[in-house]
Amino acid sequence: MHSCCQTSTDNPTKSIQCPVCYQKGKTIQLITLKALLQPTALETIYPELTYTFCANSSCEVVYFSDEQTFGKDMLKVSVFQKDAALEVPVCYCFGWTRERLIQAVQENQNPIDHIREQIQAGRCGCEVNNPQGACCLGNVTSFIRSLDKI
Template identity: 65%
Template sequence: MNECCQSSSLEKSNLNYCPICQQKGKNVPLITLKAMLIPKALDTIDSELIYTFCSNSSCEVVYFSNDQTYVSDDLKISVFQKNKALNVPVCYCFGWTRKRLTEATLKNQRPIEHIRMQVQAKRCGCEVNNPQGSCCLGNVTSFIRSINTDKNPTS
């Protein structure tokens, strides 16, 4: 689990398009699928294939390869990009849900700094905790920006 929040060679190779929504996805390590899939779905993965994560919130597909697709029901946990509920994690390693991030941000706390400190201390395990198989800081930052925008609309 070293350097889980650093870019990997998977990110730089072979990006594919989702067979359902046609959005470009990001490749994920096989360990991510092994950690995320329910046993019935895990029985069907092909360790020789490259799997890709579809982040399109309106698409049912979470992971895909040339021959297979997995949807939210095939995963053990809810996927931030696919489920808008307040109790869904934005940061899976440290339990920062939409609700918790919103509360902390409105109290002028700094959740991003907390997460960064944990990452620097090499405590994250994004490849096995986060369904996208990579660091959540981009998602956290975007979500907090949306809270700040809602709190301070410019009109």
């Protein structure tokens, strides 16, 4: 059984630099753009091109190819890496926002176990829900660890 949060060796990610900030990005599947771009932006994609995700928080670009870029204002959702607001999802599949994660940690709950259970049950859809087109569990773990440093 394939899960979006399992590592696949079929299609390794390729690093390409963002044309605006020059930070290395990660290649994503076309299905991610199709799911998350606003209709007017979706009408301009070139399915034959390779698109890449830029995670740089100070860069306006979210996706780019050799021929075009898509900014955060062109997506249907806020991007965790680009928007520090508390209501922005960290886990897009199961609704774990920064605010909800903070509350769970304060109440000694373990959101990571909950998310893992959902992943193991085959319920994640990160390739269509998460703008980075990959499993969000790393983002959740990093965010929770950052809370310990506060």
